Amino acid sequence: METVIILHLLLGFMIIGSIITIEIKNMLSAVIAVGAVGFIVSMAFLFLGAPDIAITQVIVEILSLIILIRATINVDNEAIEKKEEHVLSNRTTLIFVGVILVFAWFAFHSLRPFGEPLMRVSNFYLIHGLAEVGATNFVTSVILDFRAYDTFGEAMVLFVSISGAFVILRRWKREQHKDFLRIDREH
């Protein structure tokens, strides 16, 4: 019961941080508010008993914060102006949100209560995991043995997305591509 209260408190902080991120004018402050939301997410993972994903969340949050701060620290903050609000797009958004909420009402009623998951597949992992894999961290034994194909696919997704970003974001011409990443001239 205490965990649920703490989770609701953290959820409130997350919503406040998200609203600050959207509404604030300064880009750097918005990035810092996003970082605060990320760290609260990792705290929520800790209270839910998932230290693996909490470690990953903290570390990836630090990395993305460094990259975002480095990208926005030289941006002219006052140059961002408010766009004109379209009445039609607002109404369409509201209608879609309403439809999603109606379906979510029925969907959440067919779910099991919070904290009592179905243990049909997970029980197999918990009973046979130690004997068949030998890893005492069951999360690792699931993601790298029982579900290793998924992890392999995720590693390939990272590989392909970084290659694609490199090709799209490049500024060098095709004949110069041999010295990409090796430009040593200082401007």
Next chain:
Amino acid sequence: MKKNKQSGMTFIVKTITNLIIGFMMVFGAYIVLYGHITPGGGFPGGVMIALAYILITLAYGRKVVESMVSGIAGSIADDFGALVILVLGLIGLWIGGTFLFNFLPKGTPFSLFSAGNIILYNLAITVKVGMSLYIVFLALAILQRVVTEDETQEVRK
């Protein structure tokens, strides 16, 4: 570590970087090697090692970190990590009949060398994730600089 007083941040940042960088690398290696016993694994360990290199980049500048691990070497290590996972999966297919089969001996639980292939997968994922995120940061720094070069050329014209 080479002292380059022309580039990078102030003396305070460089000193604290020198103190902290070893602990970051060792903790990243610990998280990877004990990923099958305690919480952790290849992905957070790899990101932590990438963060150590990014800290060197921020404190000392790009030239110092490129003299340690160049962009080409990072790119090759990234490809090598992906290749190791694929080769281990194919060896498992050859030995056990299923792709990514756990073919090494399981060992005793709670010891470092247990759980068969998982430690090898963790190491490969560490190299892949760490080096790919490191070269992403390096590429962003280079892109920023190339843009400014173009702009200065336009101004000169």
